[in-house]
Structures are given as structure tokens and as C-alpha cells.
Amino acid sequence: MSLVYFEHVGIIGISAVVPKIKIDNKNFSGIFKQQELDNTLSTTGIYERRVADEHTCSSDLCYEAAEILFREMDIDRSTIDALIFLSQTPDYHQPATAPTLQHRLGLPKNTASFDINLACSGYVYGLATAFSYASQKGMDRVLLLVGETLSKIVSNHDRATALLFGDAGTATIVEKNSQFGPSYFSLNSDGSGYQILIIPGGGYRNPSSLQTIAERQYDDDSKRSDEQLFMDGMEVFNYTMREVPEDIKRILKFSEKTINEIDYLIFHQANKYMTDFFIKKLKYQSDNVPYSLDRFGNTSSASIPLTVVTELKSLLENQKKTVLISGFGAGFSWGTGLIELNNVHIATLHTV
Numbered sequence: 001m002s003l004v005y006f007e008h009v010g011i012i013g014i015s016a017v018v019p020k021i022k023i024d025n026k027n028f029s030g031i032f033k034q035q036e037l038d039n040t041l042s043t044t045g046i047y048e049r050r051v052a053d054e055h056t057c058s059s060d061l062c063y064e065a066a067e068i069l070f071r072e073m074d075i076d077r078s079t080i081d082a083l084i085f086l087s088q089t090p091d092y093h094q095p096a097t098a099p100t101l102q103h104r105l106g107l108p109k110n111t112a113s114f115d116i117n118l119a120c121s122g123y124v125y126g127l128a129t130a131f132s133y134a135s136q137k138g139m140d141r142v143l144l145l146v147g148e149t150l151s152k153i154v155s156n157h158d159r160a161t162a163l164l165f166g167d168a169g170t171a172t173i174v175e176k177n178s179q180f181g182p183s184y185f186s187l188n189s190d191g192s193g194y195q196i197l198i199i200p201g202g203g204y205r206n207p208s209s210l211q212t213i214a215e216r217q218y219d220d221d222s223k224r225s226d227e228q229l230f231m232d233g234m235e236v237f238n239y240t241m242r243e244v245p246e247d248i249k250r251i252l253k254f255s256e257k258t259i260n261e262i263d264y265l266i267f268h269q270a271n272k273y274m275t276d277f278f279i280k281k282l283k284y285q286s287d288n289v290p291y292s293l294d295r296f297g298n299t300s301s302a303s304i305p306l307t308v309v310t311e312l313k314s315l316l317e318n319q320k321k322t323v324l325i326s327g328f329g330a331g332f333s334w335g336t337g338l339i340e341l342n343n344v345h346i347a348t349l350h351t352v
Contacts, residue, residue: 006132006182010341011341016065018168019050021053024047026041043273044273045291045294046293048294052167065169069345077105077106077108080108082143083101084114084130085146086145086146086301087147087301088119112133118333119197120303124327127174128335130144134174134175142175143172147168149167150165153227154228155228157215159220164298165297170302181342184251185335185338186336188243191332193235196330197230197331197332201226202226240328244278262338264312268329269297271298272291313348318343324336325338
């Protein structure tokens with residue numbers, strides 16, 4: 001159990017970008033009978049998704065999101081001390097994507113730049129890392145870029161994943177400032193569950209070959225290759241049911257707050273049935289739990305900041321609110337953050 005506390009560091013800006021291409025899940029009937037399709041949409045709550053074209057990467061979406069904040073907030077690029085790029089769909093196996101973004105964004109050469117490879121828990125982990133860097137002497141401002149183009153690694157013929165995932169890029173600027181109160185993070189992992197959400201082929205454990213790229217048919221009539229995402233949906237569901245509500249209770253105890261002192265509870269946008277269950281278990285008011293998955297799907301690590309931008313802009317911008325964020329997924333990895341948003345600039349959603 002990793003519990004972390006910060007003070008006098010916080011978020012000053014959040015932006016998000018999604019692709020223009022829109023997928024209507026209601027018309028996605030090729031591998032589903034109509035009743036199955038209706039049931040799946042009702043359970044997941046995902047009716048539309050955005051997907052990138054073949055030339056657009058996660059870094060491109062994040063680049064646009066960063067440019068929005070620089071322009072709207074009149075940010076001096078020389079004040080960015082570190083750039084963190086968090087994604088499981090980077091530009092290359094090597095080199096890291098963060099230095100290329102440092103160059104594209106015109107940041108100084110003394111900007112620390114590095115990648116983090118995490119999935120749906122990533123925004124919580126990335127934010128805790130950004131807070132940690134911004135807390136250090138000699139660093140005052142950190143740019144956190146979180147984005148995914150999971151549509152590139154999901155089979156449209158896989159019944160477990162075809163209707164779930166969308167693409168998005170986000171930017172968050174974190175800085176040291178005495179106006180910010182305390183923030184709390186709980187970061188957790190259990191690698192025994194690594195196989196429940198995995199791309200088994202194409203890495204260094206199981207390198208690309210004719211076998212890994214060949215599409216196979218499975219017992220449920222799904223088709224995918226070993227270089228496309230596999231998800232055991234029931235195991236993911238069971239794991240999150242066990243761990244996520246307890247972690248939220250843990251962070252509340254650590255921060256000495258009650259659930260009723262939280263203004264908004266923002267979950268990773270995975271599955272509405274699942275998160276509705278969390279709300280009931282925590283006895284929290286559902287009106288203060290925003291959803292964006294109905295229009296954007298599961299955008300993995302980008303889903304929490306995307307939800308802030310699309311659902312909470314008018315409710316959070318230029319105000320002081322306490323929010324709890326919860327991310328969970330591949331690894332198996334999960335994390336919870338309790339943060340104070342104070343006069344944060346939230347950009348309007350952009351499409352590219």
C-alpha cells in the first residue's frame with residue numbers, strides 16, 4: 001500500500017482533444033445479434049466512440065491538447081521544467097515519445113522528458129508523479145500529457161473489446177503554488193493479474209512473427225491476433241469490485257475526510273454498470289459522478305481528464321472544489337487521488 005501526501009502543488013490547466021471520426025455503436029451489428037448488441041450497450045453505457053485515422057498517434061492528440069493550454073493560458077514555454085508522456089500506444093518502441101514532444105512543442109533543452117507506460121490507472125499515477133516533480137526544489141511546473149489510440153490495437157471482430165475503446169489526448173499543467181491545499185494518492189498493483197488485460201504478442205517476451213500477427217478465431221466467434229488486445233471482462237469486473245471501493249475508503253481515511261466532503265467523484269470511464277455499483281457501495285450521490293463514456297467510450301488513461309473537460313468545465317473552472325479520482329485496469333494496477341481544484345482553467349473540448 002503506497003500512500004502519498006502533497007501540499008502547495010496542484011493543477012492549473014486541463015485540456016482534451018478527440019478525433020473527428022465518430023463510431024456509432026448502435027450500428028455496429030456485424031458480430032452481434034441485435035438483442036446482444038442492445039444488452040451490451042445498455043450494460044456498458046457506451047453508445048459512441050471517437051477513433052483516430054491511420055496517420056494520427058496519441059502524441060499528435062496530446063500535442064494539440066498542450067498547444068491549446070499554452071495558447072489559452074498564455075504559458076511561457078520556458079517555464080515548463082518537466083514533460084511526462086503517459087500512454088500504452090507511443091510512437092515507437094524506441095525512442096521514448098516524450099523527448100519528441102519536447103522538441104515539437106518548442107520546450108527548452110533543459111526540460112526533463114520521459115514516458116510512463118500504464119493503462120487505465122495511468123492518469124492517477126501520472127498526476128502523482130507530476131505532483132512529486134513539481135514539489136522538488138528547482139522544479140515549479142510540469143506538463144503531463146496523457147493519451148491513447150487504442151483503436152489501433154483492438155480487433156473489430158473481438159466481442160469482448162470491439163465496442164468499448166475510443167481515442168483521446170489530454171494535457172494537464174501542474175505547478176507549485178501556495179494557494180493549493182493538501183492532496184492525497186493511493187497507488188497499488190497486483191501483477192498476478194497481468195494476463196486479464198494484455199497484448200500477448202509483439203513485445204520482447206513474445207516477439208512479432210507470422211504467428212503473432214495471424215488472426216485466430218475463438219470459441220465465442222471472436223477474431224483477433226496476438227498483437228491485438230485481449231480482455232477477460234469477467235475477471236476485470238471481479239478484480240475491480242474487490243479492490244476499487246476499498247481503495248477509495250483507504251484514501252478517505254488517510255485524508256481524514258468523509259465521502260460526503262467530496263464534491264465530485266470521477267471514475268475511469270470503463271463500464272457504467274461497474275461504476276454505478278461502486279457508487280451504491282460507497283453510498284455516494286450519483287448526481288456528482290460524471291460520465292463521458294456514452295459519447296467517447298473507454299479512452300483508458302485519458303478518460304478522467306476527458307471527463308473533467310466534457311462534463312465539469314462549468315462546475316469546476318474558477319472555483320474551489322475537492323474531487324476524488326479513481327483509475328483501474330491493466331497490470332493489474334489501480335490508484336485513487338483526492339485533490340483540490342482551485343481556479344483551474346479547463347479548456348473547451350477540441351476535435352482534430
